[in-house]
Amino acid sequence: MGTHADKSIYYVPHGTKWPMVGSLGITTMLVSTAVWLNGATAAQWGLYLGLAIIIFMFFGWFAEVIRESEGGYYNTQVDASFRIGMVWFIFSEVMFFACFFGALFYARTLAVPWLGGEGNNAATNEFLWQGFVPTWPTNGPGEIGGDFQTIPAFGVPFLNTLILLTSGVTLTLAHHALRANQRKPLVIWLALTVALGALFMFYQVEEYGEAYNHLGLTLGSGIYGSTFFMLTGFHGLHVTLGAIMLFVIMIRCARGHFKPDYHFGFEAVAWYWHFVDVVWLGLFIFVYVL
Amino acid sequence: MSTIASDGTDLGHDTHDAHDDHDHKPEGFLDRWVFTTNHKDIGTLYLVFALLMFFIGGAMAMVIRAELFMPGMQLVRPDFFNQMTTMHALIMVFGAVMPAWVGFANWMIPLQVGAPDMALPRMNNFSFWILPFAFTMLLSTLFMDSGGPAAGWTLYPPLSLQTGSSFAFVVFAVHMMGISSIMGAINIIATIFNMRAPGMTLLRMPLFVWTWLITAFLLIAAMPVLAGAVTMLLTDHFFGTSFFNAAGGGDPVMFQHIFWFFGHPEVYIMILPAFGVVSEILPTFSRKPLFGYAAMVYATASIAFLSFIVWAHHMFTVGMPLEGELFFMYATMLIAVPTGVKVFNWVSTMWKGSMTFETPMLFAIGFVVLFTIGGLSGLMLAITAADLQYHDTYFVVAHFHYVLVPGAVFTLMAGAYYWLPKWTGNMYSERWGKIHFWCSAIFVNVLFFPQHYLGLAGMPRRIPDYSPQFADFNMWSSIGGFAFGASQLIFVGVIIHCVWFSKKKATAQVWEGAKGLEWTVPSPAPHHTFTKPPVVDDTMVAHADEAH
Numbered sequence: 001m002g003t004h005a006d007k008s009i010y011y012v013p014h015g016t017k018w019p020m021v022g023s024l025g026i027t028t029m030l031v032s033t034a035v036w037l038n039g040a041t042a043a044q045w046g047l048y049l050g051l052a053i054i055i056f057m058f059f060g061w062f063a064e065v066i067r068e069s070e071g072g073y074y075n076t077q078v079d080a081s082f083r084i085g086m087v088w089f090i091f092s093e094v095m096f097f098a099c100f101f102g103a104l105f106y107a108r109t110l111a112v113p114w115l116g117g118e119g120n121n122a123a124t125n126e127f128l129w130q131g132f133v134p135t136w137p138t139n140g141p142g143e144i145g146g147d148f149q150t151i152p153a154f155g156v157p158f159l160n161t162l163i164l165l166t167s168g169v170t171l172t173l174a175h176h177a178l179r180a181n182q183r184k185p186l187v188i189w190l191a192l193t194v195a196l197g198a199l200f201m202f203y204q205v206e207e208y209g210e211a212y213n214h215l216g217l218t219l220g221s222g223i224y225g226s227t228f229f230m231l232t233g234f235h236g237l238h239v240t241l242g243a244i245m246l247f248v249i250m251i252r253c254a255r256g257h258f259k260p261d262y263h264f265g266f267e268a269v270a271w272y273w274h275f276v277d278v279v280w281l282g283l284f285i286f287v288y289v290l
Numbered sequence: 291m292s293t294i295a296s297d298g299t300d301l302g303h304d305t306h307d308a309h310d311d312h313d314h315k316p317e318g319f320l321d322r323w324v325f326t327t328n329h330k331d332i333g334t335l336y337l338v339f340a341l342l343m344f345f346i347g348g349a350m351a352m353v354i355r356a357e358l359f360m361p362g363m364q365l366v367r368p369d370f371f372n373q374m375t376t377m378h379a380l381i382m383v384f385g386a387v388m389p390a391w392v393g394f395a396n397w398m399i400p401l402q403v404g405a406p407d408m409a410l411p412r413m414n415n416f417s418f419w420i421l422p423f424a425f426t427m428l429l430s431t432l433f434m435d436s437g438g439p440a441a442g443w444t445l446y447p448p449l450s451l452q453t454g455s456s457f458a459f460v461v462f463a464v465h466m467m468g469i470s471s472i473m474g475a476i477n478i479i480a481t482i483f484n485m486r487a488p489g490m491t492l493l494r495m496p497l498f499v500w501t502w503l504i505t506a507f508l509l510i511a512a513m514p515v516l517a518g519a520v521t522m523l524l525t526d527h528f529f530g531t532s533f534f535n536a537a538g539g540g541d542p543v544m545f546q547h548i549f550w551f552f553g554h555p556e557v558y559i560m561i562l563p564a565f566g567v568v569s570e571i572l573p574t575f576s577r578k579p580l581f582g583y584a585a586m587v588y589a590t591a592s593i594a595f596l597s598f599i600v601w602a603h604h605m606f607t608v609g610m611p612l613e614g615e616l617f618f619m620y621a622t623m624l625i626a627v628p629t630g631v632k633v634f635n636w637v638s639t640m641w642k643g644s645m646t647f648e649t650p651m652l653f654a655i656g657f658v659v660l661f662t663i664g665g666l667s668g669l670m671l672a673i674t675a676a677d678l679q680y681h682d683t684y685f686v687v688a689h690f691h692y693v694l695v696p697g698a699v700f701t702l703m704a705g706a707y708y709w710l711p712k713w714t715g716n717m718y719s720e721r722w723g724k725i726h727f728w729c730s731a732i733f734v735n736v737l738f739f740p741q742h743y744l745g746l747a748g749m750p751r752r753i754p755d756y757s758p759q760f761a762d763f764n765m766w767s768s769i770g771g772f773a774f775g776a777s778q779l780i781f782v783g784v785i786i787h788c789v790w791f792s793k794k795k796a797t798a799q800v801w802e803g804a805k806g807l808e809w810t811v812p813s814p815a816p817h818h819t820f821t822k823p824p825v826v827d828d829t830m831v832a833h834a835d836e837a838h
Contacts, residue, residue: 009406009821009822010406012411013327014316015316015321015327016411016412016415017325019413019416020415023419026423026466027466033458034458034459034462037458037528077484080484081410081484081485084479084480084484085410085413085476085477089472091510092510092511092514095511095513095514096514096517098515099519102548106541106544106547107541110541111536111541111543111544138539139539140535140538140539140540141536141537141539142535142536144532144535144537144538145530145532145538218530220530220532222538222540223538226525226531226532226533227533229531230525230533
C-alpha cells in the first residue's frame with residue numbers, strides 16, 4: 001500500500017496503547033497529589049511523574065494521529081468527527097468556566113447582600129454577622145485573609161486584553177496565509193501569536209506577584225480572592241495550554257504539514273484560542289471592570 | 291493484530307485491517323480488551339464493569355438494610371453506615387447505571403445507525419479505561435484511616451469538608467469519572483451526527499439513539515459543572531478559599547445550587563436512555579410501530595431542557611426567596627407534561643397490539659408501571675408546601691429508588707435480555723429470565739413501597755437507627771432488599787448460561803417483531819459490522835409506517 005488508503009472507508013484504528021498510558025498517568029498524578037495534600041511532601045514527585053507520563057501520552061497519541069493524517073488515511077468524514085469532537089469539547093470547557101462565573105455572580109448578587117440582611121435575611125445579619133455592610137469586593141464578615149486591594153482594570157489587565165485580542169488577529173492572519181499557501185508568513189504570524197500568548201502569561205504572573213506581595217490579595221482573601229484567582233487561574237492555565245498547542249502547530253507548519261484546504265489541527269487550535277480569548281473578555285468585564 | 295506503528299515506521303501494513311470485515315478478533319488479552327478500539331468489545335467492557343459495580347454498590351445497600359432491619363444499633367458504627375450510604379450512591383450512579391448506559395450506547399448506536407464503529411475509537415478506549423482506576427481510587431478510601439466519604443453523595447459542605455484523608459481521593463475520583471463521561475458523550479454525539487448510514491435521517495433514528503443523543507448533550511453540559519463544584523470543595527478544604535464559607539462572604543447554599551445544576555440533569559442522564567430502550571422493546575413485542583415517534587423525540591428534548599431549570603426543587607427547605615421556590619415548583623411540575631406524553635405513548639403502543647410477554651417485554655412493562663409510580667411521587671415532592679414535610683425523609687428515598695431501580699435498572703435488564711441474543715449469538719433461558727423478572731418485580735415493591743409510609747410518618751433518611759414506631763415497615767423493606775439483591779444473582783446465572791452454555795442459537799432477526807438495522811446483521815454480531823455502510827429506507831426502520 002502507498003500513502004493513500006481507500007478514502008471511501010471510514011478509517012478505524014485497530015488497537016491503541018495510548019489511552020492506557022494516559023489512564024496510568026492521570027492516576028499516578030492524582031493519587032500522588034492526594035497523598036501530597038494529606039501531608040506527604042515526597043509524593044509530589046509522583047505528581048511530576050504522572051504529568052510526564054501524560055505529556056508522553058500526548059506526544060505519542062498525537063504523533064500517531066498526525067502520521068495517519070499526513071499519510072492520507074482520513075477522509076472528510078473522519079475530519080468531520082474531529083470537528084464535532086472539538087466543538088463539543090470546547091462546549092464542555094464553556095460549562096466548566098460557567099460554573100465559576102456562576103459562583104461569582106451568585107456570591108456578588110445574592111450571598112454577600114444576604115449576609116448584610118437583604119431580602120428576608122434580616123435575622124442573619126442581626127444575629128450572625130452584626131454590623132456587616134455588604135460591598136464588593138469583599139472578604140466577608142469574618143474578613144478572611146485580612147485587608148487587601150484589588151488590581152485596577154485599566155492597567156495591566158487592559159493591556160492583557162489588547163494583547164489577547166491582537167493575538168486573535170495575528171492567528172487569523174496566519175490562517176489566511178495557510179489558505180493562500182504562503183508558508184513563510186504563516187509561520188511568522190503563528191510565532192507572533194505564540195509570543196503574544198507568552199507575553200500575556202508574563203504579565204499575568206507579574207500581576208499575581210503584585211497581588212500577593214503588595215496588595216495583600218491572595219487565594220485566601222475571602223470570596224473575592226477565591227473567585228478572582230480561581231477564574232483568572234484556570235484561564236491562565238488554558239492560555240498556557242493553548243499557547244503550547246499553537247507552538248506545536250507552528251512547528252508542524254514549519255515542517256510543511258497541513259494543506260490550504262485540509263488543516264483541521266490548525267483550526268481546532270484556533271477555535272480553542274478564540275474560546276480562551278472570549279473567556280478573557282468575560283473575565284475582564286465581570287472580574288476586573290465591574 | 292497490527293497496530294499503527296508508534297515509532298514512525300511505515301503504516302502501509304495496517305491498511306488491510308481497515309478493509310477487513312471478516313470476524314477477526316485480536317488475539318491475546320491485552321490486544322483484545324486493553325488496547326481495543328472496537329465498539330463492541332468496549333461496550334462489553336463497560337457492561338461487565340457496570341455489573342461488577344452494581345454488585346459492589348448492592349452489597350453496600352445490603353449493609354444498610356441489615357442495619358435498618360430493626361431499631362437500635364446492631365451491625366455497624368454510625369460513621370460506617372454513613373460511608374455506606376455515600377458510597378452506595380456514588381458507586382450506583384457513576385459506576386453502575388451511567389457506565390451501563392454507555393456500554394449499551396457503544397454496542398448499539400453503531401449497529402443502529404449503520405456505522406463501522408464509534409466516531410473516535412481511540413478516545414472510546416480512554417473513556418472506559420479511566421473508570422477502573424477512578425473506582426479503585428474511590429473504593430480504596432474505605433480502607434483509609436479516616437474511612438471513606440460519609441457526608442452523602444451530594445457532598446454538601448460544610449459537612450463534606452470535615453472528611454479526613456480520603457477527601458482528595460474522592461474529589462479526584464469524581465474528576466476522573468467526569469473526564470470519562472465527557473469523552474464518552476463527545477464520542478456518542480460525533481457518532482450520531484457523523485456516522486449515520488445513507489438514508490438514516492435524524493427522524494428515522496431509533497429512539498434509543500435519539501435519547502442517547504440528548505443524554506450526551508446533558509452529560510457535556512452537566513459534568514464540567516460537577517467538576518467545578520468539587521474543585522471548589524477541594525480548594526476550600528486545602529487552599530483556604532471561601533466559596534462555601536459565609537465568614538469569607540461565600541455560601542454553603544451556593545454549593546447546593548451548583549451541585550444540583552449538575553445533579554438534576556444527571557437524573558435524566560440515567561433515565562433518558564431507559565426511555566429509549568423501552569421505546570424499542572414495546573413496539574417489538576406489541577408488533578406495532580411506536581405510537582407518536584416524533585412526539586417522543588420532542589418530549590425527550592423538552593425533558594432535557596426542563597432539567598436545567600428545576601434544580602432548586604432539591605433544596606426547597608434551604609431558605610430560598612419565595613419567588614425562587616415558586617419558580618422551581620412550577621418548572622418542576624411542567625416536566626410531568628412531556629413525561630406524561632411518553633407514558634401515554636407507551637400505553638398506546640401496546641393498545642390493541644398483538645402482545646407477547648418475553649422477558650424484555652416484562653421488564654419494559656414493569657418499567658412503565660413502576661416508573662410512573664416514581665414519577666407521581668415526584669409530583670408530590672415538587673409541591674413546595676408539601677415538600678417541606680417530605681424533605682430528607684424516606685419518602686424521598688422511596689421516590690428516587692422507584693425511578694432508578696424499577697426505572698433505570700429494570701430497563702437495563704430489559705435491554706440486556708433484548709440484545710443478549712444479538713451480542714452472544716445464543717438465546718438466554720426464557721424460564722429463568724421470567725423468574726428473574728417476577729422476583730425482581732415483587733421484591734422491589736416489598737423493598738421500596740413501605741419506604742413511602744416510613745417517610746410520610748417522618749422517618750429521616752441517612753440514619754442508622756430509628757424510633758420503634760418505624761420497625762415493621764423497615765423490617766419489610768429489609769426483607770425485600772435482601773430478596774431483591776439475591777434475585778439479581780439469577781441474572782448473573784442467566785448471562786453465564788447464555789454466553790457459554792446455551793444450546794439454542796439466535797437467528798439474525800431474534801425477535802419476530804423487531805425492526806431496525808441491528809437485526810440485519812448476524813447473531814452474534816461480527817467483530818466488524820457495516821464497514822460498507824448500508825442504505826436505509828423506510829422499510830428498515832423501527833417506526834416504518836409512522837408519518838413524520
